[in-house]
Amino acid sequence: MKKVLTIAGSDSGGGAGIQADLKTMTVHQVYGASVITAVTAQNTLGVQGVKTLSVQAVISQLDSVLRDIEFSALKTGMLANSQIIEQIAAKIKEYSLPNLVVDPVMVATSGDLLLKEEAVETYKEKLFPLAEIITPNLYEAKVLAGVETEENNDPQVLAEKLITYGSSWVLIKGGHTTKKRSAKKAVDLLYDGSQFIEFEAEHIPTNNTHGTGCTLSAAVASNLARGMDMEKAVGQAKKFITGAIKNNFPVGQGNSPVNHFWRLQNLQHSSNQQFS
Numbered sequence: 001m002k003k004v005l006t007i008a009g010s011d012s013g014g015g016a017g018i019q020a021d022l023k024t025m026t027v028h029q030v031y032g033a034s035v036i037t038a039v040t041a042q043n044t045l046g047v048q049g050v051k052t053l054s055v056q057a058v059i060s061q062l063d064s065v066l067r068d069i070e071f072s073a074l075k076t077g078m079l080a081n082s083q084i085i086e087q088i089a090a091k092i093k094e095y096s097l098p099n100l101v102v103d104p105v106m107v108a109t110s111g112d113l114l115l116k117e118e119a120v121e122t123y124k125e126k127l128f129p130l131a132e133i134i135t136p137n138l139y140e141a142k143v144l145a146g147v148e149t150e151e152n153n154d155p156q157v158l159a160e161k162l163i164t165y166g167s168s169w170v171l172i173k174g175g176h177t178t179k180k181r182s183a184k185k186a187v188d189l190l191y192d193g194s195q196f197i198e199f200e201a202e203h204i205p206t207n208n209t210h211g212t213g214c215t216l217s218a219a220v221a222s223n224l225a226r227g228m229d230m231e232k233a234v235g236q237a238k239k240f241i242t243g244a245i246k247n248n249f250p251v252g253q254g255n256s257p258v259n260h261f262w263r264l265q266n267l268q269h270s271s272n273q274q275f276s
């Protein structure tokens with residue numbers, strides 16, 4: 001069984017962050033390990049508190065797992081501040097870790113800030129050059145590219161800018177352009193510096209999309225660990241997230257998470273039918 005590491009924040013509500021990553025890895029049949037950067041007090045209504053761990057606490061977890069376990073891929077989610085990003089980048093370099101997926105989490109769906117502003121430059125300088133792929137949503141792509149105006153919404157232009165920061169691939173997620181309930185398609189754009197590949201899925205009219213970005217990037221990392229090439233890894237992850245959104249169920253009083261177990265439930269359903 002391949003081993004995959006997530007370095008991210010904890011979501012007490014269980015829908016995003018470390019919890020979403022480990023659920024995603026489990027259903028992709030890879031072994032998930034975790035390094036926690038921050039503990040959020042969070043539920044489906046929003047983020048009520050954030051306690052960022054010290055750099056030493058993060059690096060000590062990282063050293064423990066890296067000294068012992070051989071990882072086939074890793075992903076980063078909420079990294080909170082520039083000191084944590086810098087130290088994590090140094091460790092990834094030191095251990096020559098393969099298949100790094102960077103989800104540059106900045107803001108929760110609820111609007112709560114999960115990254116200090118000063119950390120944007122550190123992402124670009126230290127972590128992106130080590131990444132196989134970065135997976136910003138449209139808002140994050142604009143902040144990273146340094147464009148804030150409404151007219152610079154073209155994902156191709158943003159991808160061309162972001163690839164210059166040194167990752168092998170850029171995936172710009174379209175969830176934020178398709179938040180409107182009238183939207184018909186959810187389109188993500190993959191770019192490797194020469195070719196644009198679009199991944200299109202039906203847009204599901206729901207607010208229960210908590211943790212979509214975390215889940216997608218964890219699925220990409222799991223697929224890379226299992227030996228898929230990037231186009232296939234992203235294509236399969238897109239199918240997984242679409243099914244997970246479609247099969248969401250109510251968890252709390254706010255925006256519920258996606259259903260990580262939808263494929264298992266489908267399998268169970270069809271085997272129950274077969275044997276009943």
Ligand SMILES: Nc1ncnc2c1ncn2[C@@H]1O[C@H](COP(=O)(O)OP(=O)(O)OP(=O)(O)O)[C@@H](O)[C@H]1O
Nearest residue numbers: 109137173174175176186202203204211212213214
């Ligand atoms: N309503 C929807 N219907 C179908 N696909 C969606 C929907 N919302 C998001 N997606 C898809 O989910 C994936 C994650 O995209 P999104 O832009 O929501 O990421 P994100 O903003 O980083 O997520 P997060 O909510 O975790 O911050 C993408 O593949 C996107 O196209």
Ligand SMILES: Cc1ncc(COP(=O)(O)O)c(N)n1
Nearest residue numbers: 009010016017108109210211
């Ligand atoms: C710990 C943590 N990491 C990431 C997210 C982003 O997910 P979302 O935008 O769906 O709230 C989150 N809310 N919490």
